[in-house]
Amino acid sequence: xxxxxxxxxxxxxxxxxxxxxxxxxxxxxxxxxxxxxxxxxxxxxxxxxxxxxxxxxxxxxxxxxxxxxxxxxxxxxxxxxxxxxxxxxxxxxxxxxxxxxxxxxxxxxxxxxxxxxxxxxxxxxxxxxxxxxxxxxxxxxxxxxxxxxxxxxxxxxxxxxxxxxxxxxxxxxxxxxxxxxxxxxxxxxxxxxxxxxxxxxxxxxxxxxxxxxxxxxxxxxxxxxxxxxxxxxxxxxxxxxxxxxxxxxxxxxxxxxxxxxx
Amino acid sequence: xxxxxxxxxxxxxxxxxxxxxxxxxxxxxxxxxxxxxxxxxxxxxxxxxxxxxxxxxxxxxxxxxxxxxxxxxxxxxxxxxxxxxxxxxxxxxxxxxxxxxxxxxxxxxxxxxxxxxxxxxxxxxxxxxxxxxxxxxxxxxxxxxxxxxxxxxxxxxxxxxxxxxxxxxxxxxxxxxxxxxxxxxxxxxxxxxxxxxxxxxxxxxxxxxxxxxxxxxxxxxxxxxxxxxxxxxxxxxxxxxxxxxxxxxxxxxxxxxxxxxx
Amino acid sequence: xxxxxxxxxxxxxxxxxxxxxxxxxxxxxxxxxxxxxxxxxxxxxxxxxxxxxxxxxxxxxxxxxxxxxxxxxxxxxxxxxxxxxxxxxxxxxxxxxxxxxxxxxxxxxxxxxxxxxxxxxxxxxxxxxxxxxxxxxxxxxxxxxxxxxxxxxxxxxxxxxxxxxxxxxxxxxxxxxxxxxxxxxxxxxxxxxxxxxxxxxxxxxxxxxxxxxxxxxxxxxxxxxxxxxxxxxxxxxxxxxxxxxxxxxxxxxxxxxxxxxx
Numbered sequence: 205x206x207x208x209x210x211x212x213x214x215x216x217x218x219x220x221x222x223x224x225x226x227x228x229x230x231x232x233x234x235x236x237x238x239x240x241x242x243x244x245x246x247x248x249x250x251x252x253x254x255x256x257x258x259x260x261x262x263x264x265x266x267x268x269x270x271x272x273x274x275x276x277x278x279x280x281x282x283x284x285x286x287x288x289x290x291x292x293x294x295x296x297x298x299x300x301x302x303x304x305x306x307x308x309x310x311x312x313x314x315x316x317x318x319x320x321x322x323x324x325x326x327x328x329x330x331x332x333x334x335x336x337x338x339x340x341x342x343x344x345x346x347x348x349x350x351x352x353x354x355x356x357x358x359x360x361x362x363x364x365x366x367x368x369x370x371x372x373x374x375x376x377x378x379x380x381x382x383x384x385x386x387x388x389x390x391x392x393x394x395x396x397x398x399x400x401x402x403x404x405x406x407x408x409x410x411x412x413x414x415x416x417x418x419x420x421x422x423x424x425x426x427x428x429x430x431x432x433x434x435x436x437x438x439x440x441x442x443x444x445x446x447x448x449x450x451x452x453x454x455x456x457x458x459x460x461x462x463x464x465x466x
Numbered sequence: 467x468x469x470x471x472x473x474x475x476x477x478x479x480x481x482x483x484x485x486x487x488x489x490x491x492x493x494x495x496x497x498x499x500x501x502x503x504x505x506x507x508x509x510x511x512x513x514x515x516x517x518x519x520x521x522x523x524x525x526x527x528x529x530x531x532x533x534x535x536x537x538x539x540x541x542x543x544x545x546x547x548x549x550x551x552x553x554x555x556x557x558x559x560x561x562x563x564x565x566x567x568x569x570x571x572x573x574x575x576x577x578x579x580x581x582x583x584x585x586x587x588x589x590x591x592x593x594x595x596x597x598x599x600x601x602x603x604x605x606x607x608x609x610x611x612x613x614x615x616x617x618x619x620x621x622x623x624x625x626x627x628x629x630x631x632x633x634x635x636x637x638x639x640x641x642x643x644x645x646x647x648x649x650x651x652x653x654x655x656x657x658x659x660x661x662x663x664x665x666x667x668x669x670x671x672x673x674x675x676x677x678x679x680x681x682x683x684x685x686x687x688x689x690x691x692x693x694x695x696x697x698x699x700x701x702x703x704x705x706x707x708x709x710x711x712x713x714x715x716x717x718x719x720x721x722x723x724x725x726x727x728x
Numbered sequence: 729x730x731x732x733x734x735x736x737x738x739x740x741x742x743x744x745x746x747x748x749x750x751x752x753x754x755x756x757x758x759x760x761x762x763x764x765x766x767x768x769x770x771x772x773x774x775x776x777x778x779x780x781x782x783x784x785x786x787x788x789x790x791x792x793x794x795x796x797x798x799x800x801x802x803x804x805x806x807x808x809x810x811x812x813x814x815x816x817x818x819x820x821x822x823x824x825x826x827x828x829x830x831x832x833x834x835x836x837x838x839x840x841x842x843x844x845x846x847x848x849x850x851x852x853x854x855x856x857x858x859x860x861x862x863x864x865x866x867x868x869x870x871x872x873x874x875x876x877x878x879x880x881x882x883x884x885x886x887x888x889x890x891x892x893x894x895x896x897x898x899x900x901x902x903x904x905x906x907x908x909x910x911x912x913x914x915x916x917x918x919x920x921x922x923x924x925x926x927x928x929x930x931x932x933x934x935x936x937x938x939x940x941x942x943x944x945x946x947x948x949x950x951x952x953x954x955x956x957x958x959x960x961x962x963x964x965x966x967x968x969x970x971x972x973x974x975x976x977x978x979x980x981x982x983x984x985x986x987x988x989x990x
Binding site: 218423436441 | 759760772
């Protein structure tokens with residue numbers, strides 16, 4: 205029988221034992237699961253990066269995958285612990301604090317339960333500072349074992365969930381105005397403008413008063429020069445061939461960008 | 467049949483191939499094992515952090531887990547290579563240099579063997595600099611395969627094992643005096659004072675002449691302010707809500723802390 | 729049945745979701761595979777380190793392992809996507825850009841195919857910037873599932889593959905002249921001079937006008953002092969007992985080193 209997959213996305217970093225402890229707890233309850241790290245290096249408590257990363261990663265996993273997301277500045281407060289069931293049969297488990305914004309926006313309809321049934325926690329009384337270990341990991345392990353979703357706790361309305369106030373791109377007379385939504389480890393700058401809006405058109409990018417020309421891929425530009433490209437996830441991206449656009453331009457998350465047409 | 471778990475805790479970092487090579491060696495001998503990383507970012511040759519991390523992680527794994535610990539400044543010298551069998555049936559494999567101090571202190575009784583049987587090594591003659599690959603990983607893989615513990619080498623007395631000289635907390639007329647035993651990736655400061663000593667009492671922390679008030683969890687304190695809390699592993703911890711206590715206070719491992727009562 | 733192993737070696741880093749996405753794609757196609765990370769922290773676009781690391785790691789894995797290597801500055805250009813079959817039955821999958829130099833040099837005879845059959849890609853039309861996800865990971869997953877190597881695409885001659893121009897050591901009247909080929913996370917300096925050339929001889933190292941004496945292992949030298957040693961992979965290595973030789977000497981990849989005999 206094929207093993208179920210549980211993925212982990214956190215801001216724990218890899219220096220401490222916290223990620224290992226999540227895996228220990230899951231293995232104790234359900235040793236026959238595959239655990240896959242999406243990333244543990246979300247900047248501490250950065251829910252925007254967490255939502256972007258989870259939303260960009262989940263389309264590449266099997267439909268019955270169980271996703272744990274733990275970026276949880278409000279742990280131990282009255283923020284809810286939730287599990288989301290998608291129409292495809294995947295589950296998203298974590299705090300109700302906006303970390304699942306991209307997931308909620310992706311699926312027209314989801315079913316959500318508050319994790320109130322302590323039978324599926326690590327112990328009756330969770331710690332006040334580590335619900336990843338005490339609630340989210342055990343619930344994921346039990347779900348992978350086949351317990352019923354309805355057993356986890358009461359239904360809560362989809363509309364009650366917390367969503368991050370994401371900026372949308374706007375089509376204006378000058379072109380499409382968007383913002384930087386992510387910058388990756390290579391220094392590539394990912395905007396929130398979908399690449400299909402420039403398909404078949406003559407376009408260029410203006411950012412911080414610099415004009416950047418589009419290319420099909422990195423290596424079509426000269427070494428060390430800026431280029432615009434449609435990213436592998438379908439967004440307008442700014443990069444440097446063989447270099448780091450973030451270092452070259454010195455921009456920040458949320459900075460504005462304009463796509464111009466001719 | 468449920469797969470056995472082998473965990474890894476090292477100071478190898480993740481830049482080089484050393485962790486991958488350990489996993490290759492294990493898989494060659496026993497492909498049907500689950501390998502879980504606890505951490506590979508113990509500060510180079512820091513046995514105190516290694517012992518703290520291993521001791522804090524193992525209670526969350528299944529009872530028959532096999533733990534490899536490799537922080538090994540004396541590799542190739544006459545320090546012993548050992549395997550420890552706990553009463554629960556778990557094994558701890560690595561150098562006899564203090565890395566297992568917290569494990570030895572946890573279990574009243576353990577059985578220890580020196581790893582002298584080269585039949586369970588990677589080759590007859592191990593390298594002088596990488597016993598993780600040549601001795602510890604293969605021994606763990608064979609144990610997971612079911613070879614007898616008694617086959618690994620001669621028994622050695624528990625009392626002969628090397629233990630780190632850990633500082634204990636002391637109850638004084640002013641309160642409980644302890645030290646900082648670990649600082650995590652979030653900048654949380656973990657002391658060596660057990661949280662159950664303050665349960666139900668009115669307490670506060672004094673460190674570097676600063677008074678810090680206790681809270682139930684991080685988010686009960688104002689953003690950016692210091693608080694004391696009982697950590698998820700049960701120790702008195704100093705943290706900053708939404709921030710980094712280590713950066714704010716500039717303290718070091720071993721620095722003194724006082725818990726006062728009123 | 730024993731599970732097949734797919735290993736990953738990239739310059740993606742662990743901050744972003746790219747490694748997790750590779751694992752998702754593999755799991756979607758073939759959930760019953762074991763995925764092992766060799767490293768994801770090859771310096772961005774450094775093919776020399778990638779080739780060294782892959783060549784040093786693969787001898788420790790089972791003979792039927794499938795290796796994915798993705799350091800790919802020319803992605804989306806006309807560089808070929810290839811799969812190499814070794815005489816032992818292992819596969820190496822990635823770009824034809826020199827990343828497999830050490831593999832090609834190791835095996836006298838290999839069989840190579842260009843990955844042109846889009847049936848084994850993630851979709852008909854791969855992105856221009858992420859062939860790891862769109863070609864290499866799916867091809868590896870299908871190979872692990874048992875599809876025929878001959879199905880992947882046309883044979884291409886071994887001689888046509890791109891190889892990095894590696895510097896060899898030279899035996900001179902003064903001794904053996906070599907270069908630094910790798911520096912690890914501990915600051916150990918790995919040269920390209922095989923350790924078996926000094927076996928049973930009286931030797932020492934000269935680098936940047938400093939004479940360094942050989943030792944059997946790190947701890948035979950005083951704390952903080954330089955030593956030369958035969959590395960665990962069989963190369964002449966320069967290290968500091970309990971310290972970092974790279975920081976102490978301030979050298980770079982490719983810098984010259986001399987082994988002298990007396």
